[in-house]
Amino acid sequence: MDLLALLVTPLAGAFVLAWIGAGRRAPEVNAAFSLATFAAACALAWHVATGGDATFANDQFFIDPFNAFLVALTAFVGLTTSLFSRPYMRIEAEDHRVTPGGLRLYHAMYQLFIGTMLLALTTNNLGLMWVAMEAATLSTVLLVALYRTPAALEAGWKYFILCGVGIAQALFGTILLYIAAERVLGAQGVGALLWTHLDAVKGELEPRVLSIAFVFLLVGYGTKTGLVPLHNWLPDAHAEGPTPISAVLSGLLLNVAIYAVVRCKVLVEGSLHSAWPGRMLMGFGLVSVTVASFSLWRQRDIKRLFAFSSIEHMGLVAFAFGMGGPVANFAALLHMTVHSLTKSAIFFAAGHAAQKSGSQSIERIRGLATVSPTVGWGLMIGALAILGVPPFGVFASEFLILTTAMRDHPWATPILLLSFAVAFAAIFSRVQSMVFGDTTLRRLPHSPALLPVFVHLGLVLMLGLFIPPFLATWYGAAARLIGGGG
Amino acid sequence: MGQTPFVMQLLDSLAALLLLLSFAMLAQRRIATLVELFALQGGVLCAATLLLAWRTGDDNLLLSAALTLSVKVLALPWLLRRMIRRLGVYWDTDPLLNIPGTMLVGVLIVVFSFGLAQPISALASTATRSAIGIAVAVILLAFLTMITRRKAMSQVIGFLSMENGLFFGAMSATYGMPMVVELGVALDVLVAMLVLGVFFFQIREQFDSLDLDRLESHQGGR
Numbered sequence: 007m008d009l010l011a012l013l014v015t016p017l018a019g020a021f022v023l024a025w026i027g028a029g030r031r032a033p034e035v036n037a038a039f040s041l042a043t044f045a046a047a048c049a050l051a052w053h054v055a056t057g058g059d060a061t062f063a064n065d066q067f068f069i070d071p072f073n074a075f076l077v078a079l080t081a082f083v084g085l086t087t088s089l090f091s092r093p094y095m096r097i098e099a100e101d102h103r104v105t106p107g108g109l110r111l112y113h114a115m116y117q118l119f120i121g122t123m124l125l126a127l128t129t130n131n132l133g134l135m136w137v138a139m140e141a142a143t144l145s146t147v148l149l150v151a152l153y154r155t156p157a158a159l160e161a162g163w164k165y166f167i168l169c170g171v172g173i174a175q176a177l178f179g180t181i182l183l184y185i186a187a188e189r190v191l192g193a194q195g196v197g198a199l200l201w202t203h204l205d206a207v208k209g210e211l212e213p214r215v216l217s218i219a220f221v222f223l224l225v226g227y228g229t230k231t232g233l234v235p236l237h238n239w240l241p242d243a244h245a246e247g248p249t250p251i252s253a254v255l256s257g258l259l260l261n262v263a264i265y266a267v268v269r270c271k272v273l274v275e276g277s278l279h280s281a282w283p284g285r286m287l288m289g290f291g292l293v294s295v296t297v298a299s300f301s302l303w304r305q306r307d308i309k310r311l312f313a314f315s316s317i318e319h320m321g322l323v324a325f326a327f328g329m330g331g332p333v334a335n336f337a338a339l340l341h342m343t344v345h346s347l348t349k350s351a352i353f354f355a356a357g358h359a360a361q362k363s364g365s366q367s368i369e370r371i372r373g374l375a376t377v378s379p380t381v382g383w384g385l386m387i388g389a390l391a392i393l394g395v396p397p398f399g400v401f402a403s404e405f406l407i408l409t410t411a412m413r414d415h416p417w418a419t420p421i422l423l424l425s426f427a428v429a430f431a432a433i434f435s436r437v438q439s440m441v442f443g444d445t446t447l448r449r450l451p452h453s454p455a456l457l458p459v460f461v462h463l464g465l466v467l468m469l470g471l472f473i474p475p476f477l478a479t480w481y482g483a484a485a486r487l488i489g490g491g492g
Numbered sequence: 493m494g495q496t497p498f499v500m501q502l503l504d505s506l507a508a509l510l511l512l513l514s515f516a517m518l519a520q521r522r523i524a525t526l527v528e529l530f531a532l533q534g535g536v537l538c539a540a541t542l543l544l545a546w547r548t549g550d551d552n553l554l555l556s557a558a559l560t561l562s563v564k565v566l567a568l569p570w571l572l573r574r575m576i577r578r579l580g581v582y583w584d585t586d587p588l589l590n591i592p593g594t595m596l597v598g599v600l601i602v603v604f605s606f607g608l609a610q611p612i613s614a615l616a617s618t619a620t621r622s623a624i625g626i627a628v629a630v631i632l633l634a635f636l637t638m639i640t641r642r643k644a645m646s647q648v649i650g651f652l653s654m655e656n657g658l659f660f661g662a663m664s665a666t667y668g669m670p671m672v673v674e675l676g677v678a679l680d681v682l683v684a685m686l687v688l689g690v691f692f693f694q695i696r697e698q699f700d701s702l703d704l705d706r707l708e709s710h711q712g713g714r
Contacts, residue, residue: 133673140680147687151694159695166691167647170684171638174654177677178631181662181669182612188666189615199670214611 008053009062009069009128011046012077015039016121020114027110033092036113040081040088043120047081050074055476061130065200068130072339072484075477076127076265079343083257083350084120086458090354091116091250093452097361098248100451108152112248118145119254123262132199135266136173136180139230142259143169150247161242168239169230176226176266182219183273186211201269208276220274220283223267224290230263232317233324234294244313245366249357252309256316257350261342264320268327268488275490281330284490288328292421294321299425302432307366308356311436312349315392318429319345322422326407329414330490332482337406339481340473344399344466345392351462352388355381358454359440362447368436373445382441384459389437391466393430399469499547503664506540507626510660511602514633517653518598518640519591521584526649527572533656534564541663548667556668560659563678568652571685576645579696584643594640598633605629612665627661630654644695648688655681 019039026032053060054074061068069077095112098104104112119142126138143166151162180199187198190210197203204211225236232240244252267287274283298318305311319341326338358381363371374382391398404426411418473481513533520526538560545553576582589597609625631654638650655677662669669677 131670131673133669134676137673137676137680140677141683144680144683144687148690151691154694154698156698159691159698162691163644163695166684166688167638167651170651171635171654174631174651174658177658178661181658181665184662184669185612185615185665199673212611212615215615218608218612 008046008050009067012043012050012081012124013121013128015043015046016117016124019043019117020121023113023117024110027113028106032109032113033088033095036116037085037088037092039117040085040120043124044081044085047078047124051078055480061202065130065197065202066134067128068202069128070484070487071480072268072487073127073265075339075343075480075484076261077124079261079346080120080123080127080258083254083346083462086461087250087253087257087350087354088116090253090357090455090458091248093450093455094249094354094357094361096452097450101361103153104248112149112152112251115145115149116250116254119149120258123258126262127265130200130202132180132183132201132204132269135269136177139176139227139263139266140170140173142262143173143230146243146247146251146255146259149251150243152248152251153246155246157242158246161239161246165239165243168236172226172229172236174226175222175229179219179222179224179226179270182215182222183270186215186219186277201273204273205276208273209279211273211277213278216274216277217282220270220286223270224283224286227263227266227270228290228324231260231267231320231324232263232294233290233321234297234317237294237298237317240317241310241313244316245307245309249309249353249360252313252357253350253353256313256353257346260316260320261346264323264327264342267324271327271490272488275330281490284328284330286328287324288415288418291321291323291325291328292418294318295325295425296321296421299429299432302429305432305436306368308360308368308371308436308440309353309366311368311433312352312356312392315429315433316345316349318425319349319392322404322407325418325422326410327488327490329407329410330488331410331414332485333406334410334414335485335488335490336481337403337410339484340399340469341403341407344403344469347462347466348388348392348398348400351459351466352385352392354456354459354462355384355388358450358456359385361450364448368440371440371447373441373443373447375441377445377447377449378454380456380459381454384456384463385437386441387463388459389433391463393433394426397467397470398463399466402470499543503540503543504622506536506543507623507660507664509536510540510656511626511629511633514630514637514653514657515595515598517649518594518633518637521591523581523584523643523645523649524573524576526646527569527576530572530649530653530656531565531569533653534560534569537656537660537663538565540660541668544663544667550667552671553663553668555671556663556674559674559678563682564652564656567682568685571689572645572649575689575692579645579692581643581645584641584646588640588642594636598636601632601636602629605632623664624661627657627664630657630660633657644692648685652681652685 059070122142229236541557605628606625634654
């Protein structure tokens, strides 16, 4: 019941907003649907917290600690982003950067995007997960190109074609998985693609086929996660789309993509009885962290800067899942949560900063703290949080990842530390120049919605100091479920 | 092996035809012909599915064949032809690698695909073992088509042809994916084409061309 509400609400929202999405009250309607989705997600999370794992509709959907917290997180960030997008999109419309038709498309697709991500998270069917991931791409392609500038169109095209090809590889991987599963679960086996069924028999799946399948799945979903060298679409898509879309792409879609990778990794590792899928994930992760942190130095656009920071953090998450074991998995799950909260908060602040200066160029944004202390300090605190300054949650998760790396894979520690240092210097110097100094920035016609920024940062601060017991239980259970390591 | 039943031989021939069409697409520079080749590939895929459905008596495969017919043989080529007419893109410019060179790479890809498919074919429960190698080859050849072309339109056709390879792989190895997945995939492909249709017009409004080299020039410098 909760699940049905969770999936149907965004869909209904998309239909309604396709009608009235350009209206005066559309941003509020959008926020209302997001609120309803969040309420359904909370109910579902409560269901799991009290009643444990559950499957629905003949095992087609399922919920366990691993996806429960991601569902709640997705719905929450979906809600706060819709609150942020109220003043933001109004200003964009008044600046004539978006047409009424564009606004209607934006609102409808926003709901659809959230809906497809929730479907990808809750479905038990790996094929359906693929369909939902592809639909998530499709619903955002036109949004990335919403401003119709040459750069935006290029970004949209790149996003479509790279993610399209990437995800086609993942479909092939899924087919291979199905071939192997059919042997075990019977011809036309009902549930030969259902994750819970596969998980039960993973030890019997043919290892050679699964190892080929994993390469395809990793490349496919890895493209969507933005792992180097498959990351080319990500900075463009984040920089050229409207800021609320950058926030949900970075904060949510990347999480869902890595969720898909990890679900597949569990099956493959169980079949192979070896850790090489984890090793591959570690390799991709480490390369992403290094390349992204050095690329930060070359960025002159505020949203591109934080897009590369997302690649770095997703690399770190992939690295931690690759190491496996309860502690590293716990840290990776925590890192997914805090990254998504912090990064979307940063994008909210950065979006308003760009509106104030009329440009996304870092050079042209100056003295945010004087003209608008809340935006300025929001950006500053967000940047410090994402850079892993204590006592924020990112520090806790990065510390756990580093100490585990030191114990299990000491060779990786200096590489990680160097990358953190490089990223710190790059981001801090740029943010500092944007926040302080003289200013020529304008005042905005609508007061920016900064509540989401501080709510997110407050939560990140809280997670750095104290993790609520129910969340810690989920993380622990999910970490055991993912396993690996050893 | 023993004796291979006639139906299976026929299926193998259809698979070979599919591969041949992939090579034809690789070599074809006229975009309108590319669309016809793609439609033909869909037709072969549909025929192969029907043949399997008849042999196994599986109703799901019949549905799957109907889906292929309506989406890949009728709807998508119709959309593509319309787009070509409205956008006026008839020829691809010179590919990045000349055609004989591309063909040579294509041959290497086929050899590699059969190598890759060996362990999978050994496992597949169906009698159509060579088909998996061919499916992998079709996927990779379509990929090659995509990366050697400059026009957005040819890249999209390459992308769709890749989807054909995927479907053929699924069908020959396991008698098709579960119905709900096949439906979902077909829906995604259709929506993708509609989105692209809108997108192409936006690109042309800005650039007066669908030549991707123009797009690339906007990279960097920001």
